[in-house]
Amino acid sequence: MDNVQFTHEVQEDSKDSAFYLDAAKYWQHVPPTVDGMLGGLSSISDIDLKGSQRFLNTVFQLISCPGKERALDGGAGIGRVTQGFLMKNFAIVDLVEQDKHFLDEAKKSLATTNHRGKFFNTGLQKFTPEVSAYDVIWVQWVLGHLTDEDLIAFLKRCHAGLKRNGLIILKENLTSSGEVEMDHNDSSVTRPLNLIRELVQKAGLRVVKEQVQQRFPSDLYEVRMFAIQPV
Numbered sequence: 001m002d003n004v005q006f007t008h009e010v011q012e013d014s015k016d017s018a019f020y021l022d023a024a025k026y027w028q029h030v031p032p033t034v035d036g037m038l039g040g041l042s043s044i045s046d047i048d049l050k051g052s053q054r055f056l057n058t059v060f061q062l063i064s065c066p067g068k069e070r071a072l073d074g075g076a077g078i079g080r081v082t083q084g085f086l087m088k089n090f091a092i093v094d095l096v097e098q099d100k101h102f103l104d105e106a107k108k109s110l111a112t113t114n115h116r117g118k119f120f121n122t123g124l125q126k127f128t129p130e131v132s133a134y135d136v137i138w139v140q141w142v143l144g145h146l147t148d149e150d151l152i153a154f155l156k157r158c159h160a161g162l163k164r165n166g167l168i169i170l171k172e173n174l175t176s177s178g179e180v181e182m183d184h185n186d187s188s189v190t191r192p193l194n195l196i197r198e199l200v201q202k203a204g205l206r207v208v209k210e211q212v213q214q215r216f217p218s219d220l221y222e223v224r225m226f227a228i229q230p231v
Contacts, residue, residue: 016147020125022187023145024098032105037077044216048223049084051213052140052171055225056089059136059209062227064165066135070117072096072161074124075142079106086138087115094134098123125150129161137161140171144188148199155203159230168205168228171213172196173221190221206231 035042059065069091073082076095086093087110094117097103103121110116120127125146129137137158143151158168173190175181181190191199200207209227216223 016150019147019187020123020145024123026186027099027102032078032102034078034080037080037102041220044220045080045084047215048213049081051215052081052138052225053085053088055209055211055227056085056136056169058211059167059169059227062208066165066167067163068135069163070094070134071136071138072129072134074127074137074139074158075145076106077102079110081138081140082106082116083109083113087113090135091115092117094118094120096120096122096124096127124154127154128157131160132163134161135163135166137166137168138171139168141173143170143172144183144190145186148195151199152203155200155205155228159203159205162230166229167208170196170200170226170228171223172226174224176222193224196226200226200228204231205229 030036033042034045038045068089071086071090071093073079073086073093073095076082076097079095082093082095093115095103095106097106098121100121103119107119124139124142146154155168162168174196175190175192178192178194180192180195183190197207205228207226208229211225213223213225
């Protein structure tokens with residue numbers, strides 16, 4: 001490796017480290033509440049959960065539909081999505097969340113349910129699901145905190161974590177500009193639709209079902225759900 005290439009790679013690694021560190025610092029100061037999870041937009045939580053349930057209902061109607069034994073909530077926060085609808089559809093739900101004070105709140109709020117599974121305190125860029133463990137891996141509003149390279153790698157690891165007929169479901173904001181837009185406040189990016197599809201393809205996956213979230217305020221990003229499976 002020549003010095004120029006090595007220097008470039010070190011610079012890229014440093015940028016990636018800062019990207020993740022800045023995000024972690026931001027979320028450390030966010031209260032473990034629904035309003036905190038949704039950036040002050042707790043009013044859309046019920047609409048969001050109902051939209052997710054409708055989409056999951058269509059997924060269960062696929063010819064090769066997933067089972068209902070075990071799901072994973074990726075970037076689970078305080079367990080809003082787990083408690084709001086995943087536990088109504090799966091016998092066991094595991095949660096993975098980088099921020100400890102969010103995960104501690106999830107453990108408290110889910111303490112009395114028989115549906116709670118394992119709690120993993122780590123970022124998705126470092127997380128490896130158990131092989132062939134999950135019927136559905138639900139990942140919502142968190143992929144913007146991963147670099148493109150780490151997103152692809154994470155999806156590949158999720159692929160290995162799926163049971164037969166299992167699905168990964170992504171729910172993310174999309175830009176209308178066709179460009180990646182950076183939020184320096186929480187150190188995240190919002191990607192355009194074509195880039196999401198490209199990254200899914202690079203991970204060896206394909207979209208089998210896709211739907212736009214309805215009834216969100218018009219001044220928000222478009223939000224879209226993708227059910228993806230191995231090619």
